[in-house]
Amino acid sequence: MALMLGIDIGGTKVAVARVTEDGTVQGEVMEFPSPSTGPEEFVEALLEQLREVRSRIEDDILGVGVGCAGTIDWHESKVVESPNLPLEDEPLGEQIAKALRLPVVLDNDANTATLAEVRVGAAKGMSHVIMLTLGTGVGGGIVLDGKLYRGATGSAGELGHTIVNGNDDLCRCGRRGCLEQYASGSALERYARRIVDHGRLASAVGGDDAADAAAERPEDYAKRLSELAAADDLNGKSVGELALEGDAAARDAVAEVAYWLGAGLANMANIFNPDMIVIGGGLSSLGDLLLEPARKVMEAHAIRPNGTVAQVTAAQLGNEAGVVGAALVAWEVLENVTVPV
Amino acid sequence: MALMLGIDIGGTKVAVARVTEDGTVQGEVMEFPSPSTGPEEFVEALLEQLREVRSRIEDDILGVGVGCAGTIDWHESKVVESPNLPLEDEPLGEQIAKALRLPVVLDNDANTATLAEVRVGAAKGMSHVIMLTLGTGVGGGIVLDGKLYRGATGSAGELGHTIVNGNDDLCRCGRRGCLEQYASGSALERYARRIVDHGRLASAVGGDDAADAAAERPEDYAKRLSELAAADDLNGKSVGELALEGDAAARDAVAEVAYWLGAGLANMANIFNPDMIVIGGGLSSLGDLLLEPARKVMEAHAIRPNGTVAQVTAAQLGNEAGVVGAALVAWEVLENVTVPV
Numbered sequence: 001m002a003l004m005l006g007i008d009i010g011g012t013k014v015a016v017a018r019v020t021e022d023g024t025v026q027g028e029v030m031e032f033p034s035p036s037t038g039p040e041e042f043v044e045a046l047l048e049q050l051r052e053v054r055s056r057i058e059d060d061i062l063g064v065g066v067g068c069a070g071t072i073d074w075h076e077s078k079v080v081e082s083p084n085l086p087l088e089d090e091p092l093g094e095q096i097a098k099a100l101r102l103p104v105v106l107d108n109d110a111n112t113a114t115l116a117e118v119r120v121g122a123a124k125g126m127s128h129v130i131m132l133t134l135g136t137g138v139g140g141g142i143v144l145d146g147k148l149y150r151g152a153t154g155s156a157g158e159l160g161h162t163i164v165n166g167n168d169d170l171c172r173c174g175r176r177g178c179l180e181q182y183a184s185g186s187a188l189e190r191y192a193r194r195i196v197d198h199g200r201l202a203s204a205v206g207g208d209d210a211a212d213a214a215a216e217r218p219e220d221y222a223k224r225l226s227e228l229a230a231a232d233d234l235n236g237k238s239v240g241e242l243a244l245e246g247d248a249a250a251r252d253a254v255a256e257v258a259y260w261l262g263a264g265l266a267n268m269a270n271i272f273n274p275d276m277i278v279i280g281g282g283l284s285s286l287g288d289l290l291l292e293p294a295r296k297v298m299e300a301h302a303i304r305p306n307g308t309v310a311q312v313t314a315a316q317l318g319n320e321a322g323v324v325g326a327a328l329v330a331w332e333v334l335e336n337v338t339v340p341v
Numbered sequence: 342m343a344l345m346l347g348i349d350i351g352g353t354k355v356a357v358a359r360v361t362e363d364g365t366v367q368g369e370v371m372e373f374p375s376p377s378t379g380p381e382e383f384v385e386a387l388l389e390q391l392r393e394v395r396s397r398i399e400d401d402i403l404g405v406g407v408g409c410a411g412t413i414d415w416h417e418s419k420v421v422e423s424p425n426l427p428l429e430d431e432p433l434g435e436q437i438a439k440a441l442r443l444p445v446v447l448d449n450d451a452n453t454a455t456l457a458e459v460r461v462g463a464a465k466g467m468s469h470v471i472m473l474t475l476g477t478g479v480g481g482g483i484v485l486d487g488k489l490y491r492g493a494t495g496s497a498g499e500l501g502h503t504i505v506n507g508n509d510d511l512c513r514c515g516r517r518g519c520l521e522q523y524a525s526g527s528a529l530e531r532y533a534r535r536i537v538d539h540g541r542l543a544s545a546v547g548g549d550d551a552a553d554a555a556a557e558r559p560e561d562y563a564k565r566l567s568e569l570a571a572a573d574d575l576n577g578k579s580v581g582e583l584a585l586e587g588d589a590a591a592r593d594a595v596a597e598v599a600y601w602l603g604a605g606l607a608n609m610a611n612i613f614n615p616d617m618i619v620i621g622g623g624l625s626s627l628g629d630l631l632l633e634p635a636r637k638v639m640e641a642h643a644i645r646p647n648g649t650v651a652q653v654t655a656a657q658l659g660n661e662a663g664v665v666g667a668a669l670v671a672w673e674v675l676e677n678v679t680v681p682v
Contacts, residue, residue, distance in 0.1 A: 152649075158644045266503075267608075306416065
């Protein structure tokens with residue numbers, strides 16, 4: 001059976017699996033902690049671990065797909081920079097190819113996740129699919145006619161860095177009003193912090209509407225958010241959990257994210273007219289608490305001459321998404337390549 | 342020689358030409374004024390004129406491409422609505438096909454213009470091209486891998502209706518903060534009117550910057566704009582002409598358009614990573630007065646792991662763009678269709 005190796009390099013762990021052309025994992029997913037060394041030793045420690053994993057695999061392997069968080073130079077197979085890994089201007093594709101003696105395809109993890117959802121996940125069988133991964137930042141992937149779309153030089157799909165609020169604050173990317181500033185885990189934390197500090201959300205549309213609706217906020221409105229803040233435990237994850245428990249203030253913060261996510265969805269719908277938009281990343285665990293109001297905003301803003309508009313759904317794949325997607329990218333690229341094995 | 346008929350239906354005139362597969366017009370471009378009748382008689386008057394034009398053509402014609410301003414239901418070959426023509430929910434494709442006894446492809450005029458620029462205009466030979474047409478509104482077209490991209494149900498490319506300023510005013514489309522509200526001929530007029538009324542631009546980023554830079558505005562700063570307004574002659578075209586003549590206030594209004602156009606360009610660059618973005622429509626006559634500052638904004642906002650960013654250039658095709666583009670769309674769709682002639 002023909003197998004591709006899928007490698008998913010994350011901030012805390014690295015996962016490796018053998019994956020068939022139809023996206024099925026063969027055997028176990030092997031994991032090891034991401035090297036905790038400094039930048040100099042990181043790559044060597046990573047390669048050492050990968051060599052060790054490779055030595056335990058007896059199957060013939062056609063090639064390797066690697067998914068990695070960060071900005072990837074697709075044609076050079078380089079990591080340009082990564083928010084959570086000490087990789088800067090690192091020719092990681094070449095390094096892994098040498099270490100494993102296999103052809104390697106390196107892509108960013110939003111692209112690999114998108115392909116995985118299209119082939120074996122929430123968007124299975126669909127042709128035109130956009131994915132937004134809502135984590136600390138906002139990543140994006142574009143599948144058109146069933147294939148990953150990469151653009152002229154490989155950097156297409158930076159959907160988090162599209163301007164949705166051009167009058168507002170600078171984004172950490174140095175840009176102004178990026179979607180990432182309004183519809184990410186970091187944004188959820190920021191909105192919650194604003195509620196803690198000011199007793200309400202006051203800066204943005206969704207927030208104002210929510211605030212107006214809740215003009216009679218109870219005394220203890222921001223109590224639990226304030227407790228989290230006092231314990232230095234206020235972050236996107238904890239705010240999301242509070243919202244799922246029903247906390248009104250946390251839900252207002254989520255509603256603000258939902259408004260901006262809806263604006264982003266409307267843009268994707270009007271630009272791409274896709275079959276489906278898949279929402280992944282940590283915030284997708286909020287499910288319809290986030291997606292339902294976001295859909296409403298999208299539907300109010302979407303142009304649809306024939307009455308249809310994109311489905312919006314949470315990502316379906318769990319832990320295996322990273323390795324499966326990485327391998328599927330390799331299958332997509334390497335399927336017509338003959339290599340000595 | 343195989344010929345396709347290209348028909349360009351505009352608010353003031355209709356143009357018809359015979360076009361070869363490589364985009365060359367054969368013979369003359371035939372024109373007649375758009376019917377000035379009410380909605381009921383409009384289509385019949387149009388068809389009558391088209392039949393008359395057809396009767397003067399002796400060549401064999403393979404089929405017809407029709408470009409029309411407005412929202413088009415691509416699969417149903419219908420005009421859903423049009424801002425400048427009395428066409429609402431009109432099965433125009435079928436009607437023209439019956440009248441001319443030829444297979445017809447109906448598309449919106451931003452798509453046809455984009456394909457024309459890619460095949461024979463500013464973006465000739467390029468694979469991934471985005472076009473923004475800046476007129477009263479903002480239209481868009483997407484060419485990927487050399488072909489028009491239409492999405493799942495044919496409505497892709499509504500690039501004017503992407504939210505770039507989600508905190509701001511409602512767009513005439515009922516949406517909030519659309520690019521069309523900030524980077525169109527109507528926007529240029531609005532900015533100029535704001536200068537006339539308030540002596541300066543005060544609401545938006547580009548405007549504030551421009552206003553700060555020009556803190557010492559001369560007494561007669563808005564004089565000529567005010568004269569235009571008094572004569573009821575203030576519009577996108579007249580403001581643009583003043584700006585080209587060097588009028589400082591008109592240039593500030595253009596700078597505001599340029600800022601938002603730059604935001605739109607950055608979004609297109611980060612989403613599509615195209616080879617080129619072509620700017621068409623009436624505002625493109627401003628040339629580098631508009632495009633140079635817009636490029637600067639785009640470059641400040643564009644993510645480019647490999648150092649490259651899309652070229653931005655004015656559309657190259659003049660009067661013939663409409664008929665050529667319409668015919669090229671028909672060539673793209675009908676090239677594998679055999680029809681009795």
